[in-house]
Amino acid sequence: MNPPYILQLKTWKMQVKKEDFPNWFGQLTDEHWSNVLKNSVCLDYNKNEIICKQGAFATNVYFVVSGMLKVYKEYKGENLIMSFVRKGEMFGLSSIYNNETNLFSAASLTPATVFSVNINIIKNQIRVYPDFAEKSIIQLNKEYANTIERIVSLTQKQLNGRMADAILHFARNIYGSDEFNMQITRRDMADFCGMSTESAIRILKELHNDKIISIEGKNVKILNKQQLESLSEFG
Amino acid sequence: MNPPYILQLKTWKMQVKKEDFPNWFGQLTDEHWSNVLKNSVCLDYNKNEIICKQGAFATNVYFVVSGMLKVYKEYKGENLIMSFVRKGEMFGLSSIYNNETNLFSAASLTPATVFSVNINIIKNQIRVYPDFAEKSIIQLNKEYANTIERIVSLTQKQLNGRMADAILHFARNIYGSDEFNMQITRRDMADFCGMSTESAIRILKELHNDKIISIEGKNVKILNKQQLESLSEFG
DNA sequence: TTTTAAACATGATTTGCGTCAGAAAAATTT
């Protein structure tokens, strides 16, 4: 390995450095980072490939190097998307003590590169480094808080409010802009909002007709943020 | 303090020993346990008293010494009960890194005794004892897995299935028996199932009429467990 | 390029479930 402790991806186009995931590996010594690398793989995925499957043995924690994934719960042929994961983010930590099985499935929404670390390495890091353990707890708390907000949105709000929540989430947390290309299909949007595809399409059209957003294909622009926030609050 | 390191409750009827919460304080030295006690209080609550309030500064992690509590999310006057907490169980860990505020409210459903530990003591234990940190992560994972199961139940199942889930949860996890006195009102049951009080009452009546359960007042008995599980699965 | 399959779109129909109204029973309080 040269330079030392840098993971060369198979495509030779990218490298993963521990600094790319400061909350996770930033505090490791080079020796430990090297040890992590030995128990890891880095894979390239095409669009719509499955990274891990709900219920399967939990073998890895995943770090997204590039691209966008969906983490979702499967139930009777229906999918409920729990979160979208992008470059610099990780997932799978919430399954490491879950009866050895994955709580969620994950799949790529775009071509993606994912760095997978063996679960036992992570567990060991937690036991050895209090700092690593604390970071893990902070991450779990954050994920949990998001999930709770989603429970409230999904169970207490109706379609308009849920869709407003989703669009605001995209603008604020995913793309960091009021104008974005949302990469995902209406069906995924529906699976994220816990509604039927038809309803998702209908509501996006309504928001467009009411000039609250403009949407052409997958290009979204928030035109009236205040009204959108009001829908999120009262819809 | 005498005997040393045992918290004498105000009522002088009970004591809290670190062994009562083996996952949490079992591994502490007597010296550290003594330190925990110095930063804790133990309070008696009447029925229907609020232990902590969603959105308030998160100051404590709570350990239930006796009685039964509900942990719930408030939204526009509606409550969604996330979990019931009983003797030997704890809550509040999921709020310790949540912008300093409580993710949930909690209230007593029966008279209850609750042992509250200062949040900074918990954070410190996490940093000092890898074992304590690992136990915390296991607890958070468990709580998270429960929450995910509830998301699925609440968003993917309809009323019958949700009520079946709730009754099975009471029998399996809370009372450990197919026959139990469910202490809580129909309203709380509705808040746990994410439905209106009228619907909860109606469905319990229907289950009773169909001889799947028998219910008189608050006394519940599962008569046809297979059918109840089938409702949970397909309802 | 042609064929096939997804994705997007929209109207019509059905239904699950919340809301409303009103009453009986049970639990608290006076």
Added chain:
DNA sequence: AAATTTTTCTGACGCAAATCATGTTTAAAA
């Protein structure tokens, strides 16, 4: 014991949202 409040209960009604049906557009594959 009486009065008041809370909880339990039941029917009628209305609506939000899923489902169904059918067509169009876009993207992928042959």
